[in-house]
Amino acid sequence: MSPSLLNALLMLPALVLLAIVFAWPLLDAAWLSTQASSVLTGLNPIANGGANWQRLLGDARFWQDVAVTLRFAAVSVGLELLLGLAMALVLHRPGRGRGWLRALALLPWALPTTVLALGWRWIYNDPYGPLNAILRAFGAPPYGFLTTPATTWLFTVLADVWKTTPFVALLLLAGLQAIPLELEENLVLEGARPGQILRRLTLPLLRPWISLAVLFRLAQALGVFDLVQVLTRGGPAGSTESLALYAYLNAMRFLDFGYSATVVIATFLLLLLLTAMGWLLLVRRPLEASR
Amino acid sequence: MAGSGARRRPAPGAALAGLLLGLLVILLPAALLARPAAAATTVRVLMPSPFVDATASLVAAFNHDHPDLKVEVARGPLDTEAMSDLAIGGLLLGDSGYDLLLMDVSWTAKYVAAGWLLPLEGLLGDDALEPMVPGARVGNAFGGHLWRMPLTGDTGLLYWRTDLMASPPRSTAELEEVARRLQAEGKVRWGYVWQGRQYEGLSCVMLEMIHAFGGHWWQAGSGPAGGQTELASPGAIAAADWLVHLVRSGVSPEAVADFAENEALQLFAAGDAAFLRNWPYAWREIEKGGGPVVGKVGVSTVVSAPGITSGGTLGTWGLSLLAGSAHPQAAAEVIRWFTGPQTQKALVLDQGYAPTWAALYEDSELQQKHPLLAVQRQALEQGPLVRPLTPLYAQLSDLLQRQVNGLLTAEGSATDAMGRAQSQSAVLLESAVGPGPGSGPQARAQAQQRQGSA
Numbered sequence: 001m002s003p004s005l006l007n008a009l010l011m012l013p014a015l016v017l018l019a020i021v022f023a024w025p026l027l028d029a030a031w032l033s034t035q036a037s038s039v040l041t042g043l044n045p046i047a048n049g050g051a052n053w054q055r056l057l058g059d060a061r062f063w064q065d066v067a068v069t070l071r072f073a074a075v076s077v078g079l080e081l082l083l084g085l086a087m088a089l090v091l092h093r094p095g096r097g098r099g100w101l102r103a104l105a106l107l108p109w110a111l112p113t114t115v116l117a118l119g120w121r122w123i124y125n126d127p128y129g130p131l132n133a134i135l136r137a138f139g140a141p142p143y144g145f146l147t148t149p150a151t152t153w154l155f156t157v158l159a160d161v162w163k164t165t166p167f168v169a170l171l172l173l174a175g176l177q178a179i180p181l182e183l184e185e186n187l188v189l190e191g192a193r194p195g196q197i198l199r200r201l202t203l204p205l206l207r208p209w210i211s212l213a214v215l216f217r218l219a220q221a222l223g224v225f226d227l228v229q230v231l232t233r234g235g236p237a238g239s240t241e242s243l244a245l246y247a248y249l250n251a252m253r254f255l256d257f258g259y260s261a262t263v264v265i266a267t268f269l270l271l272l273l274l275t276a277m278g279w280l281l282l283v284r285r286p287l288e289a290s291r
Numbered sequence: 292m293a294g295s296g297a298r299r300r301p302a303p304g305a306a307l308a309g310l311l312l313g314l315l316v317i318l319l320p321a322a323l324l325a326r327p328a329a330a331a332t333t334v335r336v337l338m339p340s341p342f343v344d345a346t347a348s349l350v351a352a353f354n355h356d357h358p359d360l361k362v363e364v365a366r367g368p369l370d371t372e373a374m375s376d377l378a379i380g381g382l383l384l385g386d387s388g389y390d391l392l393l394m395d396v397s398w399t400a401k402y403v404a405a406g407w408l409l410p411l412e413g414l415l416g417d418d419a420l421e422p423m424v425p426g427a428r429v430g431n432a433f434g435g436h437l438w439r440m441p442l443t444g445d446t447g448l449l450y451w452r453t454d455l456m457a458s459p460p461r462s463t464a465e466l467e468e469v470a471r472r473l474q475a476e477g478k479v480r481w482g483y484v485w486q487g488r489q490y491e492g493l494s495c496v497m498l499e500m501i502h503a504f505g506g507h508w509w510q511a512g513s514g515p516a517g518g519q520t521e522l523a524s525p526g527a528i529a530a531a532d533w534l535v536h537l538v539r540s541g542v543s544p545e546a547v548a549d550f551a552e553n554e555a556l557q558l559f560a561a562g563d564a565a566f567l568r569n570w571p572y573a574w575r576e577i578e579k580g581g582g583p584v585v586g587k588v589g590v591s592t593v594v595s596a597p598g599i600t601s602g603g604t605l606g607t608w609g610l611s612l613l614a615g616s617a618h619p620q621a622a623a624e625v626i627r628w629f630t631g632p633q634t635q636k637a638l639v640l641d642q643g644y645a646p647t648w649a650a651l652y653e654d655s656e657l658q659q660k661h662p663l664l665a666v667q668r669q670a671l672e673q674g675p676l677v678r679p680l681t682p683l684y685a686q687l688s689d690l691l692q693r694q695v696n697g698l699l700t701a702e703g704s705a706t707d708a709m710g711r712a713q714s715q716s717a718v719l720l721e722s723a724v725g726p727g728p729g730s731g732p733q734a735r736a737q738a739q740q741r742q743g744s745a
Contacts, residue, residue, distance in 0.1 A: 144545050
């Protein structure tokens with residue numbers, strides 16, 4: 001048996017697994033997006049050509065959800081990256097109690113999202129929640145953290161940042177530990193200031209890990225569901241409805257599986273596009289530039 | 292040591308005894324389990340968690356009295372929508388594994404159109420609903436068939452403070468006036484709390500208010516969706532206008548736009564509001580909670596504009612027979628017992644549920660022991676309001692919630708918001724023109740009927 005054939009054979013189980021859990025459902029959804037399959041058809045699929053896709057293009061709610069989801073992903077991943085980097089740098093420093101500190105910092109990441117979302121629902125509660133208690137102590141009127149369409153999305157981002165920053169920090173911490181200490185020591189001996197070390201040494205060497213964190217988090221944030229479902233249910237007035245929530249509503253509440261599949265496939269295409277762009281910008285271009 | 296060495300070599304007799312004991316431990320429960328399973332038909336029921344607890348002792352008694360028919364109750368989630376997700380998840384797989392499902396009244400048309408239910412009139416008789424109060428009979432039939440037997444007769448109610456007023460307000464204007472006066476006197480922080488969150492509860496409130504101002508959400512008629520909406524009518528606009536006026540004038544807190552049942556209940560139970568709109572369950576919750584308003588709460592029917600008889604939204608739970616059931620006859624037997632007068636009487640006494648049987652409202656023991664019975668009867672007799680009976684109800688409700696919640700949380704006029712809700716509803720209902728005869732919900736229901744009688 002030739003080595004390449006053996007390689008192919010050894011990879012077969014993994015490929016079959018991927019095909020079953022990934023490719024097949026995706027193809028199935030793509031097919032379903034060309035069917036009318038809802039309570040009106042008795043849940044039987046009936047081919048309706050591009051009717052679902054035509055409806056999607058003219059669906060203002062879908063486009064609003066695209067904007068909401070993109071805004072959520074961009075702001076939350078951006079904040080998580082900045083805070084995660086700061087956190088990783090702190091956790092990387094040798095010092096007493098570092099082990100404890102690392103464990104503590106990871107705590108939010110270990111919490112189930114629904115539990116933390118319920119917690120934040122209470123924190124934002126108007127009028128009894130702790131944030132409004134603080135406002136009251138300063139003599140300010142209560143604020144509707146979850147009833148102000150213009151700002152509620154920011155508070156969903158905040159809850160997400162609180163939970164996922166430790167994940168980014170953990171990834172970046174692994175990257176920091178892979179940087180040989182001697183390099184930093186050399187720069188210190190040459191008289192470099194901490195800011196220069198960060199810019200000239202740490203960040204460039206951390207780049208693969210940053211890319212990894214961004215791509216991971218981007219994919220997760222674009223599919224945000226549980227946090228929004230528990231914290232706001234897409235409200236107020238639909239201002240925090242994510243694409244995943246819209247797909248879920250169409251399938252599980254409206255029993256409109258054809259249209260839900262269309263939203264799912266459109267979301268998948270969007271995700272593919274953004275991840276490819278991220279990969280090109282963060283991974284491919286730097287690699288070529290460094291050659 | 293010598294002692295430990297001896298312990299490592301057990302006597303042959305002890306080993307044999309151990310083996311026998313082991314066999315006994317394994318075989319005895321198996322033998323016990325195997326006997327009833329072979330003889331009895333098991334009917335599996337999926338219910339929301341609170342109902343499982345409420346009926347646990349009744350089910351145990353039933354199983355004790357019926358050696359050949361076993362009821363097995365599966366615990367669903369607490370929340371109505373989570374319950375719906377769980378049930379639908381199972382039903383989509385083809386065989387949910389359950390015979391009976393305890394369903395919210397707003398699911399009926401959707402589940403029928405999906406082909407998940409079997410009609411009940413053939414099993415329970417055409418007159419199965421006859422002994423129930425007229426208000427509890429509605430919302431169970433669709434497309435000419437009976438799909439559901441109601442277990443509770445819940446409607447929306449108005450809770451008020453007996454220590455702050457002599458009698459409950461009868462009109463919207465009176466409620467507002469009393470609330471304002473109590474707020475001005477510093478007796479309560481807020482006047483009226485209700486459900487304004489973007490979820491099903493807001494639709495229930497809107498249904499009551501549209502009716503209270505002389506309008507209709509839904510006009511049943513022809514068409515594949517079974518009727519049309521009238522959300523841009525003067526009554527519907529007045530309803531949205533009144534709710535938003537309550538918030539903007541400070542009678543209701545701005546936070547009401549994020550209130551579900553429990554948030555509103557919490558604020559009322561803390562003594563911070565004069566009025567609360569909620570379901571019958573709130574009564575027990577307030578009394579159990581031991582807060583500052585215990586013993587100071589009265590319950591009445593909801594308010595309406597002068598000259599209009601108010602109606603509370605029907606929020607009943609009932610049992611339906613799932614299409615995959617292997618023994619519909621036995622399942623129907625269980626429905627008859629579960630929704631029957633004895634079970635309901637026990638549930639009124641133990642849990643304070645609103646019954647559906649007319650005779651139970653005449654029962655002097657119940658009248659004495661359950662203070663809510665009189666007002667529940669009045670609410671059911673006044674004509675409770677049924678949410679639009681169409682398979683597209685979930686969509687209609689969703690788009691109304693978004694518009695009204697937007698009105699409560701941002702600028703804008705009720706006329707514009709309700710105009711949008713109406714035009715979006717019209718677009719949705721027009722899309723319901725099915726892909727041809729033989730595939731609409733009605734045809735589907737008939738197919739189910741044939742399947743059921745076969």
